[in-house]
Amino acid sequence: MFNASFNCNVCDAANIFSPPGDWRESPSCTTCGSSVRTRQLVYCLTMRLFGEGRTLPTLRANEIRGIGLSDSEILASRLVESFDYINTFYHAEPKLDICNPGAAWIGKNDFLISSDVFEHVPSPVQSAFDGAFAVLSPGAIFVLTVPFDQRSATTEHFPNAKHFRLVDFDDEWLLVGKTDAGTYEVHKDLIFHGGPGTTVEMRFFSRQAVIAHLEAAGFIDVQVHDQAVPEYGIFPPHHEGLPITARKPSLNA
Numbered sequence: 001m002f003n004a005s006f007n008c009n010v011c012d013a014a015n016i017f018s019p020p021g022d023w024r025e026s027p028s029c030t031t032c033g034s035s036v037r038t039r040q041l042v043y044c045l046t047m048r049l050f051g052e053g054r055t056l057p058t059l060r061a062n063e064i065r066g067i068g069l070s071d072s073e074i075l076a077s078r079l080v081e082s083f084d085y086i087n088t089f090y091h092a093e094p095k096l097d098i099c100n101p102g103a104a105w106i107g108k109n110d111f112l113i114s115s116d117v118f119e120h121v122p123s124p125v126q127s128a129f130d131g132a133f134a135v136l137s138p139g140a141i142f143v144l145t146v147p148f149d150q151r152s153a154t155t156e157h158f159p160n161a162k163h164f165r166l167v168d169f170d171d172e173w174l175l176v177g178k179t180d181a182g183t184y185e186v187h188k189d190l191i192f193h194g195g196p197g198t199t200v201e202m203r204f205f206s207r208q209a210v211i212a213h214l215e216a217a218g219f220i221d222v223q224v225h226d227q228a229v230p231e232y233g234i235f236p237p238h239h240e241g242l243p244i245t246a247r248k249p250s251l252n253a
């Protein structure tokens, strides 16, 4: 299985897969630097759109409109060549707050990619799933990754902090939360993804809770993609944070 040859579905380069340090996140395409997670996203997206895995450089589908939520530059730079695709951001233009999407985004997209974003949004997290449903057109595909495992319920690190600020205090990052009752609470020992002060982990999902959030938003045909796809260098390293896809019902469904 290892040191297996594969074709990168992000850049179409031939590669030899050797186990990287961090299986899910480390670059494992020697040409574009894509990770297993990035190639999983492309595989799941093209499987759900076309019924088969496709490589982005061989794909021209500008009639298909999609958006990403802070997708990596490696992925976004290739998606924009293959689709009518816009990468969006919470803090920068083009701005999209998936918990409260503006009218301009509603109901217009054939796919949405949200990779490792929903663990960072404020509570209640159902708002993010509802926002994802809202920005999609009927029949559209949602491709999601979040950290999850088999725990019985999602672990919310700051369940009462409806609003929060991160504070760099004496060389330590603190999360100051304000509750619905107007009281303040201070949390330490924060978990950051991608560097302190940027993306604090708000929760760690339960697999069954993710599926329940999707179904509560209205999504159907939820799939958890745990299969290896050796020809694209996709060897799922573990069963946490696998891609999940779902569909918004068609109007005639």
Ligand SMILES: [Zn+2]
Residues within 6 Å of the ligand: 008, 009, 010, 011, 012, 013, 029, 030, 031, 032, 033, 034
């Ligand atoms: Zn590549």
